[in-house]
Amino acid sequence: MRGKGYLFKWYVVLFLVFLYAPAVLLPVFAFNDSSIVSFPLKGFTTKWFEVLQSTEALHVAVRNSLIIAVTTAIFSTAFGVLAARASTRFAFPARRSIMGFIMLPMVLPEIIIGVSLLVVIVQLGFELSLFTIILGHILICTPFCIAILSSAFMNLDRSLEEASFDLGQTRWNTFWLVIFPLVMPGIVASLLIAFTISLDEFIIAFFLAGTEPTLPVYIWGQLRFPQKLPSLMALGTLLLVLSISLLVLADYFRRRGLKKTGIENSGGFL
Amino acid sequence: MVLISPTLVFTLLMLAIPLMMVLALSFWTQNYLTLDRSFSLANYKTAWTEPMYQYLMLRSLKISIFVTALTVLLAYPVAYFISFHVTPKRKAMWIFLITIPFWTSYLMRIFLWKVILGYNGVVNGSLMGLGLIEQPLSFILYNQNAVVLTLAHSWVPFAILPIFVALERVDRSLIEAAEDLGDNRLRRFLRVTLPLSMPGVIAATIIVFIPTIGDYVTPRLVGGPNGLMISNMIELQFKKANNAPLGAALAISAMALVTCVSLVFVWMNRKFMRGPN
Numbered sequence: 001m002r003g004k005g006y007l008f009k010w011y012v013v014l015f016l017v018f019l020y021a022p023a024v025l026l027p028v029f030a031f032n033d034s035s036i037v038s039f040p041l042k043g044f045t046t047k048w049f050e051v052l053q054s055t056e057a058l059h060v061a062v063r064n065s066l067i068i069a070v071t072t073a074i075f076s077t078a079f080g081v082l083a084a085r086a087s088t089r090f091a092f093p094a095r096r097s098i099m100g101f102i103m104l105p106m107v108l109p110e111i112i113i114g115v116s117l118l119v120v121i122v123q124l125g126f127e128l129s130l131f132t133i134i135l136g137h138i139l140i141c142t143p144f145c146i147a148i149l150s151s152a153f154m155n156l157d158r159s160l161e162e163a164s165f166d167l168g169q170t171r172w173n174t175f176w177l178v179i180f181p182l183v184m185p186g187i188v189a190s191l192l193i194a195f196t197i198s199l200d201e202f203i204i205a206f207f208l209a210g211t212e213p214t215l216p217v218y219i220w221g222q223l224r225f226p227q228k229l230p231s232l233m234a235l236g237t238l239l240l241v242l243s244i245s246l247l248v249l250a251d252y253f254r255r256r257g258l259k260k261t262g263i264e265n266s267g268g269f270l
Numbered sequence: 271m272v273l274i275s276p277t278l279v280f281t282l283l284m285l286a287i288p289l290m291m292v293l294a295l296s297f298w299t300q301n302y303l304t305l306d307r308s309f310s311l312a313n314y315k316t317a318w319t320e321p322m323y324q325y326l327m328l329r330s331l332k333i334s335i336f337v338t339a340l341t342v343l344l345a346y347p348v349a350y351f352i353s354f355h356v357t358p359k360r361k362a363m364w365i366f367l368i369t370i371p372f373w374t375s376y377l378m379r380i381f382l383w384k385v386i387l388g389y390n391g392v393v394n395g396s397l398m399g400l401g402l403i404e405q406p407l408s409f410i411l412y413n414q415n416a417v418v419l420t421l422a423h424s425w426v427p428f429a430i431l432p433i434f435v436a437l438e439r440v441d442r443s444l445i446e447a448a449e450d451l452g453d454n455r456l457r458r459f460l461r462v463t464l465p466l467s468m469p470g471v472i473a474a475t476i477i478v479f480i481p482t483i484g485d486y487v488t489p490r491l492v493g494g495p496n497g498l499m500i501s502n503m504i505e506l507q508f509k510k511a512n513n514a515p516l517g518a519a520l521a522i523s524a525m526a527l528v529t530c531v532s533l534v535f536v537w538m539n540r541k542f543m544r545g546p547n
Binding site for chain 1: 273274276277278280281284285286287288289291292295344347348351355362366367368370371373374375376377378379381382383385386392423426427476477480481482483484485486487491501504505508514517518521525
């Protein structure tokens with residue numbers, strides 16, 4: 001009996017090594033004092049991080065990515081709130097198919113989304129810009145926001161709402177005074193997740209980027225130059241740390257939201 | 271209905287209409303710089319009959335199937351472990367731990383597989399260090415194996431979630447019942463747990479299989495010349511080759527193909543699951 005459990009544990013440990021191997025190697029090479037990204041390691045240095053500070057093109061890409069990620073987070077969360085509230089609280093015709101359609105970008109290959117938006121933009125004669133990337137990112141982030149927000153809205157106790165109506169509050173006031181505070185942690189989690197996805201998204205951004213690159217598009221362009229690789233490792237490390245912090249924060253808020261509504265924490269974001 | 275409408279309208283505008291336009295575009299033809307808007311099946315004829323595209327399409331399909339199989343095989347034991355061997359309090363933490371890599375540094379993650387699998391890479395370095403091999407292995411990078419491995423790594427967290435959810439829903443008393451009736455561990459798993467978790471496996475299969483065919487970064491970075499997939503061709507047609515209609519026809523053909531394969535898979539599964547009863 002015992003042997004079997006151990007076998008399982010060993011498998012899971014190996015699996016985690018496999019899963020985290022790239023993430024662990026990223027900082028290893030970022031601090032490695034060698035211009036070639038390979039073993040054996042040469043020594044400790046922080047010079048690759050200093051290179052980043054003096055790269056002007058990188059700063060522009062960071063600014064673009066931040067603009068896109070913040071806008072995307074706000075809009076996809078707003079769309080997510082509307083859809084999650086509608087689908088968990090009200091019945092309307094064809095609810096399942098409408099929700100299925102809205103969630104579709106989650107399973108659709110991103111290249112299809114990128115290509116189709118590109119076709120529309122070119123056919124209508126618009127210029128590719130940060131705005132077009134934002135549209136694409138809102139489309140793919142909204143389903144993830146809905147997934148998080150739905151659990152927040154689903155756990156709401158309806159009697160709280162009714163109590164508020166009985167006490168003479170309007171629909172609008174009820175939403176702001178009763179529902180909103182309760183789902184607030186879910187909203188923060190949704191904002192953070194959408195921000196993280198948008199910041200890291202490459203495929204759609206690559207199709208829709210005009211002359212203004214986002215951070216992943218910039219990284220993609222630099223991957224061709226071997227001498228740029230160590231500083232890209234440093235950049236990747238910073239992004240990794242940022243993403244993980246945002247995710248940990250998002251998970252914290254998601255759990256707090258569940259606690260507020262008194263539900264047992266049963267799983268991850270989805 | 272009013273509440274959902276902004277989201278719905280946005281999705282209609284940004285997804286349904288663009289997809290329609292891609293469909294329309296695939297029936298048009300490109301003459302150098304001008305677009306001929308008369309209906310034609312020429313692009314589909316090229317996409318389905320020209321050996322290069324046929325070959326790429328089949329290879330992509332093959333790679334996607336391998337990736338899906340590998341992903342589900344890797345994911346199932348992990349999902350099983352979390353559902354059956356982890357205390358309920360810790361489950362959420364485990365799921366979180368497993369999903370983190372899925373959300374972070376997509377490009378760098380793929381690139382690092384190149385470093386891991388390369389000629390002077392981590393795998394070769396450690397195997398040679400252990401004295402297991404004398405020459406670096408060259409069959410692990412710049413080919414289809416590398417593409418399959420890297421894609422499986424990308425998608426495995428996404429496959430664990432639905433399987434985990436399905437396993438959580440398995441009524442534990444049914445397993446106990448099977449135990450009481452004298453089934454051993456393996457039989458219990460094969461006759462109770464596995465069939466009941468099948469919906470999760472199917473969901474995982476589809477969630478991994480469909481998007482996999484659309485990845486062009488992984489084949490480009492670790493695939494080498496023989497590891498390229500149809501999405502690299504689609505990208506090429508839309509960007510450098512400037513033949514968007516052909517690209518559209520290829521994209522729609524690829525989507526149609528994966529949808530058909532998924533439907534056949536779901537259908538077969540349903541038939542198989544009903545069979546023994």
